Amino acid sequence: MTSGAVVDPWDLEGRRLAPLLDERCAVVVASTDPMVAARTALGLARAQGQRRRVAVADLVGESPAIEAVLTGDDPHGIADSFLYGVSLNKIARPMLDTDNVFLMPSGTEPVDHEAVYANDRWRRLAAGFQQVGALLIVVARPSVPGFAELCGYVGTLMPLGDTTFPTPPGIPLIAPPAPPPPAEPSEPPKRESARRAREAAQQDASRRRTQIIAGVLVLGAAAIGVGAMWPQVLERLPAPLVALLQVRAPDTTSVVVPPTPMDSTPVDSLRQAGDSGAMPADSAASQPLALDNPADSLRAARYAVYFATANTRAAALPEPRVAALQGVALSPVLEAGEMWFRLTVGADSSRQGVDSLLARLRSDKVIGSGSIVSVPYALRLETRVGASLVGSRLAAFASRGILAYALRQPDGSASIYTGAFESPVQATALADSLRAVGVAPVLAFRTGRTF
16 A cells, blocks of 8 residues: 555455455345445455455445446446346456456446345355355345345345444344454563663573473473383273274375366266256257146245255255255256256245244254245146155155155145246256156146145
8 A cells, every 4th residue: 555545444444344254155235324335345355355256246326436446347237137137247347456356336227126135136146156155245225125135145244334224133144343442552661771681581592492402301201101101001991992093094185075066967877866957968858848737826835935055966955954844845946057956945825924934944043044935836746645645655755866845735635746946947957857767747836835
């Protein structure tokens, strides 16, 4: 920094708070003063950018602080990407005089409205940053409709500024610690004469040498003694402990697991599991999916709790505590040419019902933040299954590698489904995998309620 340069105090505050984001991959930075949020976010990005890639998204709307450090003159931004499909790679622009930091400006239209803030795409973006260990910083206004949904999708909120605002319930907060108080001036030590200082230094050096030599002699004698008596020591120890002590430490290079590429799993192995999401070798060969019950759109059990997304099926499989919940769906979804595996829980035609489920999962510490998604479509595997047979039918599908779930119908019987999708097109990959193992799925609005 050149002499006389003006130091932005909020930029410095962002740099001070940056270590709080070391374990995070996505955060909403918000304040009642948009200037405070934007300038602090830039300080966070500069500090975090020294060790990983960072992207700052402007949901304030043409923030002067962000516009001042943009490079290039492309007018497109978040609004153009979310509303008109412009690629995020096109709108992300390097930050001026900073490596590893990219800015996503607001774009050619306003962004401070619900269509952008409450857009489910933020959830997928946050999951993508999580996968690659990068950091997404979203600068937002807490007063905009959809702010709570935005925080739920991104997963974490850092409130800033002197004026507080209502924070969405259940969202993890990163509360900035107060700056340390200025150190009180201490009385300078009295100076000794040069002769006395030299004598003290020589005495300290001599004392340290004596202590080091004595320590080395003691350790050497102990090592020799233990080495000589080690066989006798081992004879007196229990056999399991002897085996443990004699095991050689593994070569750490042999246990390092490289990251799994998105398309590295062979298609043949994926086809052994019905909900694997294997893509056919020729997408043109996929059979079109016809919706079986279009009249049920209004009563579809469309709402679910979004739980997690991973780029491999193994990473997305639920742990036993989650697998025991009702309506657990693992859905392979193709996005931008890459396969993602999304895990959702629950199924309800009422948003209030799923809100209650989400609150209970947060209270029971089953889920950290979570959010509500609309996934009305599923692949139906069976209908009119008696309530007493539901458990055995789900177990039979599980034995074939198919993660299925049952929804109770008005007549008391159950329909069995797998997957949960936002659109019929998303169900194509899973349908192809099911057909490959001899299961004939039916695309349907999922109806009913969890058991």
